[in-house]
Amino acid sequence: MDILKNFKEKAASDLKTIVFAEGNDERIIRAAAEVETEKTAQIVILGQKEEIQSSAQTYGVDLTGVEIIDPQASEYIAEFRDEFYELRKHKGISKAEAEKAIKDPLYFGTMMVYTKKAHGMVAGAVNATANVLRPSFQIVKTKAGISTVSSALIMVLKDKSFGEDGVMVFSDCAVNPAPNSEQLAEIAITTADTAQSLLDFDPKVAMLSFSTMGSAKHENVDNVRNAVEIAQKNAPHLKIDGEMQLDAALVESVGKRKAPESEIAGEANVLIFPDLQSGNIGYKLVQRIAGADAVGPIIQGLAEPINDLSRGCSVSDIVNLTAITAVQAQNK
Incomplete structure (x- = not known):
């Protein structure tokens, strides 16, 4: 690779x-x-x-x-x-x-x-x-100004149409079982920094859920939606959006249909999972079934x-x- x-x-x-x-x-x-x-x-x-x-x-x-x-x-x-x-x-x-x-x-x-x-x-x-x-x-x-330690995995996909020529960053897949909105926001910001510093990406961060832009109502969705608002407020220079479903984050046609106002829908190269269960399962599915290489976990925030x-x-x-x-x- x-x-x-x-x-x-x-x-x-x-x-x-x-x-x-x-x-x-x-x-x-x-x-x-x-x-x-x-x-x-x-x-x-x-x-x-x-x-x-x-x-x-x-x-x-x-x-x-x-x-x-x-x-x-x-x-x-x-x-x-x-x-x-x-x-x-x-x-x-x-x-x-x-x-x-x-x-x-x-x-x-x-x-x-x-x-x-x-x-x-x-x-x-x-x-x-x-x-x-x-x-x-x-x-x-932890680093100055950071309170949440998290993990990121660099995923190298065989399908080069996703992410940056097949390279994506997933987080958090190893540390925080059930992050609250403030923690999720910080995870999104630190993962964007990882993508920039290690991979020289222009990070396009999708905060994932089973809902896209209010299509479903649930406290779990609210947690992600609130995290998006916090992250956008704390790091207005970054492209962070959501909440959105995985297909809306990765597939251009779906992103345009489900989140037409989003500048990153269908083009995400950084995925933020709502909790550790989904993150750990998600990266291992991509690794084992899609044959991706998973590099990491990289610990962020220390x-x-x-x-x-x-x-x-x-x-x-x-x-x-x-x-x-x-x-x-x-x-x-």
Whole structure:
């Protein structure tokens, strides 16, 4: 895919250090070696060094050039313990509890990013999204002016008539189960920013529902309609519209018929789903049935680049998300 080639070329132009927190997983070890070969990032794997090296030998993988750090025996433990204690002492945490916490690879990796020893982290091959993001919320926190962390997936479709030559951005597909209007509006704005910064899109954002411009009455529709109003007010420079059904968002003839006054109906390249159920189901339908490539999830709204893999990810998924994480770090 040209889009992934572009990410990798940009990542290779200014190497960033990316942490892999799950060094006990075969896919992570294989991905680390592949990233090192492609020279798209400098990888740090977290885990017990001898175990990782033994596993790599078993898999026939060469980890030359890849740094391995054991969170249980690192020179950074005291520094990270003290930093984490300062961040969380208002919650009543003790220094002993802080040290126990930061020895967890997910916390250790997040502390590496927080203290600028790494530029980003990729995890989630083994851990659920909530476990990956919890340290992020406690340590790196959100960007200034952002209160809602969300996710985006870059979908590369075989049918090039949709989106931008077959490339679209879907959100939120991994984080917020039932966003309210304010959260949905913020998700729309941050996803538009992702489309602009990573893909150089002119984002055309459709906020999806089972209703188009008032064709149905329901509290779920009201939630999306209110979100549209908030997003348009807060980001008048962006093309954000809705509520609209999927066909109105993507098919020009349907868009003209159902939403003739909309400047993005039938031309959307960014889709905002009304809740996590529809977003997660929607992207996996497009991925599995339409044969699209799903790149991500890319976590939006955090102060530092920390991204969450699907536990069903492949080695290439990890390699691709690493390149995107590196590009995010370049864009900071």
